[in-house]
Amino acid sequence: MTHKSEFVNTLIARGHLYQATDLEGLDAAALASERGGPPLVGYIGFDCTAPSLHVGHLLQIMLLRRLQQCGGKPIALMGGGTTRVGDPSDKNEARPLLTLDTIAANKAEIAKVFSRFLTFGQGRCDAIQPDNADWLAEVRWLDMLRDIGRHFTINKMVGLEFVKRRLDAEQPITFLEFNYMLLQAYDFLELARRYDCSLQMGGSDQWGNIVQGVELCRRAEDRAVFGLTQPLLMSASGQKMGKTAGGAVWLNAEMLSPFDYWQYWRNVDDADVGRLLRVLTDTPLEEIVRLEALQGAEINDAKKLLADETTKLLHGEAAAAAAASAAAASFGAGGDIAGLPRFPISPAQLTGGYLITAALVDVGLAVSKSEAKRLVEQGGVSVNGRVVRNGLEPVTPAFINADGEILWSRGKKRVIQALSPT
């Protein structure tokens, strides 16, 4: 424990810290906050580019959670404004602009997740969730240039990682993208003014943007604020985490069922378990040290805990228990299958020559009939635990098992129950 504040020590111990602008200063501010002074207010911005956040964002949310646990005040800033421009930092080419309607819809979906991880309210350390559209939409061009633009030099902006990368790769950067960093920096300044926010956090890819904000606050108002980044969520093999058969690992239940979410964590690489437990759960560090030392098949216990804890946080205790139980039922003994994701098949469908390949698509286990057919040919599909050999066979009422369901599985890890409502 080389630092004084619980906050900084926690971040280091749990692997959240990658870079910080002034760690000593931050440590002092956090300590003051923990000892009853004005709370350390910190924020992370979330763009509204998709209808759900994914596991990459989970890390950021956990960071806000740590801040709140240590007596700070977290701000989950919704990027309703910045999304209209689009963050180019991790992109190699410009992405299409989203319509305002799409942004609003995405924001509504994204906003739901935070209450699982943070306590909201009016209190001293309660989280808040403003939208930067509130101020960015009002900004006038001339004011922007005079008040903000004069604090930025092109010399410096050109040195930023993403700008260099694009220039080296001979890829274009539009003026629009080039301005994103000004908007984000301005957010920090605005949050500092409105909420006395003095810390911006983010993934390591945000370093450039964050530093710009810190400097703007200093230049424009002589405010001492801090920036820190954490490592991106990578697997031990150096891959970005967060992809599954169905796409990204989404946080919204409608886009990824709690069962599949649980499964994702249950199946992580051995080498990643300890690190993930530290970063994504509140499990005590001593416990994690014990678990990650487990050898051979025993390390599965650590993975189960990881799956349990992460699912509990996101979807609640009941959903986590149901997912764990369904997994036990599907892969071992005991357990209750009720936690499996369900997709309805109507009774009418079962009599009209409804092919297995079509059912696989409808139930969400295959994206096209062609894929479904291939899966069957490769022996990857089973119904009620029995491998299907012919995808062109029709589904009939005989498929319904004793529990009144049809259990579909694709590969070894994806199982779905289809009900036939009567």
Next chain:
RNA sequence: GGUGGGGUGGCCGAGCGGCUAAAGGCAGCAGACUGUAAAUCUGCCCUCCUCAGGAGUACGUAGGUUCGAAUCCUACCCCCACCA
């Protein structure tokens, strides 16, 4: 504005009149092996058709030449470099 180079499947990247639904790599999926892990091996990897086969789309966009085009021609759009 001028000159030259370029736009190929999720990504990278070959192809440069038929043998090309398009080499190779990465990512992904399934199977084997295991511990619902990793590594490895095998197969798959545009869509549709009750399918040992067939059809339809596809190589920036729109036309054209040809028995036949991702490959040739024309126009247009976009990108890059150099010059102005």
